[in-house]
Amino acid sequence: MLTAQAEGTPPVTRSASQLLPEPLLSSRSLDWNGIVVELRRARDIDVLLPYRDHVVTVILGGGAKLCQCRNGRTVSRTLHSGDVIITPAGEPKRWQHVEDVVGIVLRISPAYVDKVAAEECGTYVRGVEIRDDFGGRDGYIEEMAALLLKCLEPEFLHNGIYVESLTHQLALHLLKHYGSDSIAEGRFPTKLSQGKLRRAIQYIEDNLHRDLALSDIAAALAISPGHFAHAFRQTVGLPPHQYVLKRRIERAKSLLRESDVPISEVANRIGCSNAGNFSVLFQRATGMTPRSYRNG
Numbered sequence: 001m002l003t004a005q006a007e008g009t010p011p012v013t014r015s016a017s018q019l020l021p022e023p024l025l026s027s028r029s030l031d032w033n034g035i036v037v038e039l040r041r042a043r044d045i046d047v048l049l050p051y052r053d054h055v056v057t058v059i060l061g062g063g064a065k066l067c068q069c070r071n072g073r074t075v076s077r078t079l080h081s082g083d084v085i086i087t088p089a090g091e092p093k094r095w096q097h098v099e100d101v102v103g104i105v106l107r108i109s110p111a112y113v114d115k116v117a118a119e120e121c122g123t124y125v126r127g128v129e130i131r132d133d134f135g136g137r138d139g140y141i142e143e144m145a146a147l148l149l150k151c152l153e154p155e156f157l158h159n160g161i162y163v164e165s166l167t168h169q170l171a172l173h174l175l176k177h178y179g180s181d182s183i184a185e186g187r188f189p190t191k192l193s194q195g196k197l198r199r200a201i202q203y204i205e206d207n208l209h210r211d212l213a214l215s216d217i218a219a220a221l222a223i224s225p226g227h228f229a230h231a232f233r234q235t236v237g238l239p240p241h242q243y244v245l246k247r248r249i250e251r252a253k254s255l256l257r258e259s260d261v262p263i264s265e266v267a268n269r270i271g272c273s274n275a276g277n278f279s280v281l282f283q284r285a286t287g288m289t290p291r292s293y294r295n296g
Contacts, residue, residue, distance in 0.1 A: 020047060023105070025152050032160075033215070034112030035167045037148045038105040046096045053107040054130050054174065057085040058145040064099040068134060077135045084138045086178055088130040104145040108171060116171040117179075119224035129180035138177075144170045154277055162241040164214040168226055191235040192228075196221050200232065208248055209269050214240055249285045252278070256294040263290050 023038040036053075059079045067076040068085075070093040079085075079101075087093060089110045110127065117128045144166055151163050192200065203220045204212065217240065218228035233239045238246070248270040255266045267278030275290075282290050 020045075020049075025149070027152060032163050033167065033213075034109045034115075034171070035148070035163075036107040037152065038107070039102075039149060039152075040105050041100065041102045042097075043100040044098055045101075046094075048092050048094050050092050051087055051089050053109055054089050054113060055085075055087045056106040056108065056141060056145070056170075056174070057087075058104045058106075058142050059083045059085070060102040060104065061100065064097055064101045066101065066135075067096040069094040069096075070132070075134050079135050082137065082142050083135045084133065084141050085135060086130065086133040086174070088132060104149050106145060106148060106170070108167070108174070112167070113171050113174065116168060116226060117175055119226040128175065130174055131178040131180070133178060140173055141170070144173070154280075159211070159241070159245075161212045161214050161217075161244055164225070165229060165239060165241045168214065168229060172226065190231065192221075192231045196223075197232075197235055200228070204244055204247060208244070208251055209271055211271060212244055245281075245285070249282065252282060252290065253286075253293065256290055263294075266290065 021040075021042055023040045025037075025039040027035070027037040060081055063078065063080065065076065065078045066085075067074065069075075070087075071091055113130070114126055114128050148163070148166055148170075151159065151166070199221055200217055203217055207216070214225045214229060218225040221228060223231075229240055232243070236243055252266055252270050255261050255269065256263075261269075263278070264275040267273075267275045270278070272278035272281060279289055282288070282293070286293060288296070
């Protein structure tokens with residue numbers, strides 16, 4: 001979008017609502033807990049943006065010169081594919097660039113980050129500080145951003161436990177590597193007790209038909225989602241979302257082998273929104289379509 005400018009007059013900086021184009025993709029309508037994921041593309045920008053959330057941007061295209069001004073400090077840099085911009089919630093920031101810029105934008109709620117900090121540190125601190133970083137490299141954030149963007153694909157839209165797990169991991173990474181205070185390590189037990197493991201597995205088995213959330217399973221054990229995710233992985237050898245996916249595929253195999261239940265109903269019983277999404281998920285996991293698996 002172009003900044004309105006008459007010949008011989010300086011450019012006018014406008015608000016975000018006046019200038020920014022709509023995102024190419026967005027999770028806003030999905031109401032994910034603590035995060036909004038967007039794929040954005042823009043050029044010829046001179047805009048003042050509010051920052052109510054912590055915003056992480058991963059550049060997907062290379063060679064664009066970006067200028068940012070915040071708190072009286074101006075920084076200009078040519079950014080390349082994979083470069084990361086971290087902007088903590090707080091004062092507005094002015095953005096300027098001419099070249100085409102494509103990026104994954106992750107908007108993380110400060111309240112969510114505070115909650116993760118409380119779970120991991122054991123004490124609640126409102127307004128945990130995150131450090132500004134303009135154009136650094138962080139392979140972990142780049143990977144998390146790509147995975148979260150992939151969650152906007154139709155076959156992933158009803159995998160809430162996966163999105164929640166990725167969001168928690170990203171928030172924890174920001175706290176550990178960009179937070180004002182380091183996060184204490186090893187506060188929680190490294191593994192689940194046998195009793196809690198049995199309860200977790202039973203809860204998962206009883207709820208494979210719906211969109212499971214990490215927080216739901218943790219609540220059934222009366223522990224925090226962060227504690228549960230870490231301890232479950234240490235006990236089982238898989239993170240919760242991978243274990244849930246494995247169990248869904250195993251239940252689907254059983255239904256396809258041992259019953260004449262329609263494929264659409266098999267999809268419904270393992271928490272897939274429709275047969276098409278189920279077919280993509282099943283083929284990705286097994287190398288076969290549900291129909292060919294049943295016939296074979």
